[in-house]
Amino acid sequence: MLLCQSSELGRSDEFLVPLTLVGLVTLLVLASEIGGVSLALQLATGIAFPWWAPAVAFAVWLLLWKGTFGVIEYGVSLLGLVTIAFVVAAVRLRPEITELGRGLLPSLPQHEPAHYWYIAVSILGASITPYLFYFYSSGAVEDGWNEGHLRLNRVVATLGTSFGGGLAAAVLVVAALVLAPRGIAIESCEQVALILTTSLGRAGFWLFVASLGIACFGAALEVTLAVAYMVAQGLGWNWGENVKPRHAARFCATYTVVVALAMLIVITGVDPLKLTLLAMALTAATLPVAVVPFLFLMNDPFYVREHRNGWIGNGVVLAIILLASVLAVVSIPLEIMGGS
Amino acid sequence: MIHLVRDVLDSQLLARRGLKMGKVDGIVLELREGAAPRVAAIETGLVPLSRRLGPGLARRVERLIVDRGLPVNPDLRIPWAQVRREGIEIRVGIDAETSPAYVCERWLRDRVIGRIPGA
Numbered sequence: 001m002l003l004c005q006s007s008e009l010g011r012s013d014e015f016l017v018p019l020t021l022v023g024l025v026t027l028l029v030l031a032s033e034i035g036g037v038s039l040a041l042q043l044a045t046g047i048a049f050p051w052w053a054p055a056v057a058f059a060v061w062l063l064l065w066k067g068t069f070g071v072i073e074y075g076v077s078l079l080g081l082v083t084i085a086f087v088v089a090a091v092r093l094r095p096e097i098t099e100l101g102r103g104l105l106p107s108l109p110q111h112e113p114a115h116y117w118y119i120a121v122s123i124l125g126a127s128i129t130p131y132l133f134y135f136y137s138s139g140a141v142e143d144g145w146n147e148g149h150l151r152l153n154r155v156v157a158t159l160g161t162s163f164g165g166g167l168a169a170a171v172l173v174v175a176a177l178v179l180a181p182r183g184i185a186i187e188s189c190e191q192v193a194l195i196l197t198t199s200l201g202r203a204g205f206w207l208f209v210a211s212l213g214i215a216c217f218g219a220a221l222e223v224t225l226a227v228a229y230m231v232a233q234g235l236g237w238n239w240g241e242n243v244k245p246r247h248a249a250r251f252c253a254t255y256t257v258v259v260a261l262a263m264l265i266v267i268t269g270v271d272p273l274k275l276t277l278l279a280m281a282l283t284a285a286t287l288p289v290a291v292v293p294f295l296f297l298m299n300d301p302f303y304v305r306e307h308r309n310g311w312i313g314n315g316v317v318l319a320i321i322l323l324a325s326v327l328a329v330v331s332i333p334l335e336i337m338g339g340s
Numbered sequence: 341m342i343h344l345v346r347d348v349l350d351s352q353l354l355a356r357r358g359l360k361m362g363k364v365d366g367i368v369l370e371l372r373e374g375a376a377p378r379v380a381a382i383e384t385g386l387v388p389l390s391r392r393l394g395p396g397l398a399r400r401v402e403r404l405i406v407d408r409g410l411p412v413n414p415d416l417r418i419p420w421a422q423v424r425r426e427g428i429e430i431r432v433g434i435d436a437e438t439s440p441a442y443v444c445e446r447w448l449r450d451r452v453i454g455r456i457p458g459a
Contacts, residue, residue, distance in 0.1 A: 016393070066458060236352050236363035236384075237445065245459040249449035252459075302347075303428065 018289045019234055023227060025286050026131050028279035030223040030258065031265035034060070035272030036216030040209045043193050050269045057263035060220050064255055069142040069241040072225070076218035083167055083215055085196060085207040090170040092199040093177045100173070114334035121331050122277045124324040125284030127168070131226035133294060138229040142242055150307065174199070189273055224262075228255040281335075285328035287321040342425060344379065352429045353384055355436035362441050364430055365389040368417065382423055382430070384441055385415040411447035416440045 038052035063072060109116035145153070178198045179186065186192055196204030225241065232239035232251040239251040266272070295317060298309045309317075342348065344367050355361040366388030370380040386405065391398035405414045416439065424431045436442050453459050 065456070236360055238360045245456070246449050246454045249445050249453040252453050253448050 018293060019230065021286050022130055022230070022290045025279065025282045026223060026227050026230075027258065027262055028265070028275065029129065029131065029283060030220060030227070030262040031270075032272055032276035032279045033216045033220035033223055034259075034262050035266045035270075035275055037213050037220060038266060039189050039272050040213030040216065043189065043205075043209045043212075048269075049272065050267050053263045053266035056217070056220070057259045057266075060217070060224055061256060061259045063221060064224060064241070064259075065245060065252070067241070069139060072221050072241065073139065076214075076221060079214045080218050082207065083211045085200065085204075085211055086167060086170040086174055089196050089199040089204065090173040090177075093174060095173050095177060103173075103176070114331060117327055117331040118281060118335040119277065121284045121324065121328045122280035123168075124320075125280035125282070125287070125328065127165070128287060128291075128320065128324065129280075129283055130287070130290035131223050133291075134226040134230045135222045138225070138233070138239075142240060186273075192273075220262075224255050224259050227258045228252075278332075281328050281332050284324040285332060287325050287328075291317065291321050347425065348382065348423075348430060351425075353441075354426070354429050354431045355434045355439065355441075357436075359436040361432070361434070361436045361439065362413070363389075366391065379420045381417045381419050382432075383415055383417050385413045387415040411443050413441045413443050 034053055034056050035049065037056045038049035041047070041052040041056070042049040067075075140149070140153070174195055178184075178195050184191060193205055193208050196208045198204070200207060228251050229239060231237075231254050232248070237250045238248040240248055245252040265275075295309070295314060297303055299314065301308060348364055349367055351364050353361040353364060362384040364382045365385060366383035367379065368381040368383060369377045371377050387398050387402045390401045402414055404410065405412050418432050418434065422433050424433075434441075437446075
């Protein structure tokens with residue numbers, strides 16, 4: 001009997017490339033998040049952040065091991081409300097409405113253009129992180145969503161994104177009003193910690209520490225799960241936060257290894273602030289490989305039937321990810337070479 | 341009608357009781373003299389998966405798994421007669437627990453994950 005195998009029918013490594021690239025970048029993102037929590041603990045205690053990394057990583061792992069999806073989802077979102085402190089601070093700083101409006105329009109940088117674009121790209125990368133796709137869509141499966149949840153999904157996505165965007169804008173406003181007039185360019189995290197004290201006093205310091213710690217801890221949980229979801233679903237293993245670890249051994253082993261690897265990166269003492277910027281910029285650079293497969297799915301009638309993307313949706317997504325990735329590919333080397 | 345590459349290759353494999361048993365990593369066609377080719381089986385495992393990146397790589401992966409006795413499924417062939425398509429998934433009448441496709445899952449569960457308190 002002559003046999004012909006599918007390798008001869010066509011190569012298909014279009015899954016392995018995104019898996020590897022997105023996996024590596026997401027690992028850096030996770031290291032930044034664990035670094036962020038460790039940094040918050042350093043600010044609170046004075047003990048250097050690399051010492052905190054193992055405890056933080058263990059806490060992340062323990063919650064994933066013991067917790068259910070609901071605990072992680074609701075716990076993180078509730079505690080994360082502490083970041084509203086930034087909105088309060090932004091309002092109390094009384095920004096001029098006309099200035100705010102002008103800030104909404106993109107403008108060209110007056111100095112250090114390479115660094116400016118690098119940070120802009122990082123912010124883009126932080127806003128459209130692929131790990132959120134994996135986390136959110138897997139969460140829909142964990143929570144047992146069906147077609148009837150589509151309307152709820154629209155509401156959650158719109159409100160959630162607007163809320164997050166509003167918070168991010170508040171952080172930028174506070175930074176612009178506190179740092180720029182004093183000519184401060186952030187070099188270290190101790191400087192950032194004082195960003196809320198101008199408007200909120202001593203409590204501002206602790207609110208900043210809590211915001212940093214909780215937001216990063218929540219993100220660390222989500223990123224770790226996202227990597228495990230991506231690997232397990234990609235390779236067809238049993239997965240889920242709501243099943244006992246012994247019924248999804250490879251899934252649990254994956255998040256255990258991922259947390260450990262990210263912890264090792266933080267232990268080396270690499271500056272979490274720089275690592276975050278780099279991880280986010282790399283996220284932006286890899287957006288096409290991470291997001292284009294989603295676009296195919298969202299247009300595949302076999303998967304989504306009549307709920308396919310319209311051409312406006314496809315166009316907007318394509319335009320944004322192409323813009324972000326081109327900017328990233330240009331600005332990352334310039335930043336690393338220290339050009340301006 | 342079924343498109344082998346679009347609808348079968350890389351699809352989720354479901355064993356009995358809905359256990360996830362990997363992906364369809366390869367499709368085996370039987371070439372017959374004077375007749376149209378016939379689908380003989382589907383394959384799942386690291387060897388057919390790596391064969392798609394190159395036959396040399398597949399041989400090295402196979403040797404590595406066999407020589408070192410690694411707890412990884414090298415290659416499991418499932419006759420086409422046992423294959424059923426259900427929506428976007430492929431269901432096979434196999435018991436995952438005792439199948440070679442579960443070698444890694446079993447090994448990790450029994451040797452590592454299952455020994456950690458709370459598993």
